[in-house]
Amino acid sequence: MKKIGFLSFGHWTPSPHSRTRSGADALLQSIDLAVAAEEAGVHGAYFRVHHFARQLASPFPLLAAVGAKTSRIEIGTGVIDMRYENPMYFAEDAGAADLIAEGRLQLGISRGSPEQVIDGWRYFGYAPGEGESDADMARKHTEVALKVLEGQGFAQPNPRPMFPNPPGLLRIEPHSEGLRQRIWWGAGSNATAVWAAKMGMNLMSSTLKDDESGEPLHIQQAKQIRAFREEWEKHDHGFTPRISISRSIIPIVSDEDRAYFLGQRDSEDQFGMIDEKTRAVFGRSYTAEPEVLVEELAKDEAIAEADTVLVTVPNQLGVDYNAALLSNIMNHVAKPLGWV
Template sequence: MKKIGFLSFGHWTPSQHSQTRSASDVLLQSIDLAVEAERLGLDGAYFRVHHFARQLASPFPLLAAVGARTKNIEIGTAVIDMRYENPHYMAEDAGSADLIAGSRLQLGISRGSPEQVVDGWRHFGHTPRPGEDDAGMARRHTEMLLQLLTGDGFAQPNPRPMFANPPGLLRLEPHSGGLRDRIWWGASSNATAIWAAKLGMNLQSSTLKDDETGEPFHIQQAAQIRAFRAAWKEAGHTRVPRVSVSRSIFALVTDLDYAYFGRGSNEGDKIGFLDGKTRAVFGRSYAAEPDLLIEELRKDEAIAEADTLLLTIPNQLGVAYNAHVLETILTTVAPALGWRS
């Protein structure tokens, strides 16, 4: 059994061919799709965060709105770029959204992806310390966030406060207990997956990773997951960690499915370079009739290793079509692969 969620990049474009032509469209449809996904029996509604782009950016208003409209589905991100984040303000926003959602938040965070602008985090007031690069700054922000989410007091109270304080040092409020265990790190390399395990974060592995061995993407990703779990065990954490992988999967059952994705599923992995320097392997998409799709997915070693599968969706095709895509996977593919009973 696997948890299955959707992952939306939240694109919009003022095109007659898009169902999301504005920021308002994509925000409101994201809420509606989460409601529909819960009705269908999906386990998670996850959203990507990109700055300076026609995509979802500030995640917490959306997460809170989804939390208020749903009851059971997990609500998350994959991922928030920590180069841009003030950990203190983020801890308050995350605590608020998690309390609204009834402790259903699953926050995926990371160093982030290549940007739309040069050093965009500088516009948000963040600068690496001497000897630190932007990735190091993201990890420093992350470690501070994790500390804040423990709920330990750290701030000296004013001896003449406006309102009475509880005894001792003060923490940020509102605090949501348990959120610290629901933080995930989006790792592109084996080393960062191991780092995340040592800090007690869950693992999110996307549709790309650093090409570290030249092997097929799913094999490298499965090895990354095993390295993460070994590091988790070595660190002595007592709870069981969670691991998600993302995939583009489309079961072709209608004429519209064939029109959108019927070019076939024979595409292999692709090789590219992140920021013009890091060699990365990009995993293939899957699009085929259900029977063929099932056989292809059986061979994906990383999906087999993970406990959570995030289905990337073409959000610009609208709520109704994406609900169809998700329902088709749940009913025609997931049971045959043992993801659903």
């Protein structure tokens, strides 16, 4: 049995061919899709974060709104780029959003991927320390945020405060109990998956990973998951970790599906450089009739290892199309595979 969620990048463009033509459309349709997904029995609504792009960017207002409009579905990110985050404000916003959602937040965070502008985090007021990389800075922000989310006091109270303080050192408020165990790290390599296990975070692995062996993505990810679990067993984090895998899955069940996707099959993984130093493997798309998808996905070793599958959605096709897509995945793919 697995949890099935959708992952939306929240693309928008003023093109007349798009049904998501503005930032407002992307945000409001994201809320509506989460509501429709909950009604269809989908377990999670997850949103990607990209700065300086015509996509979803600031996650916490959206997460809070989805939390207020739904009652059962998990609400998450995949992922928040921690190079851009003030860890104190991150913990404060996350606590508030989780309380609104009554403990349903599942926050995916990471170093982030190549962005739209050069060193975009500098415009947000952040820079790596002497001898550090931007990845080091992201991990440092993460370590602070994780510590703060534990809920222990650390700030010296003012002896003459505006309002009465509880005794002892003060913590970031509001605090949401249990949120610390619902933080996920988006790992692009085996080494960062091992680091996530050391830090006590759940594991996210997307449709893009550092190419470390030349093997298909699902095989490399399965090895990554096993390395994560092996490291986790060395520590006493006090809970059982969760592991998610992202996939592009489009079951062809209607003429509209055929018109949009049948001629655009990308049935093989792609290998290439994502920057001047990093060779990556890009995951294939699963686009076919449901019975073919069931047969192909049953061979995916990483999905077999994971407890959560996040399905990327073509959000610019609108809420109705994507709600039907998710319903078709649940009924024609997930159920025959025994995922639900």
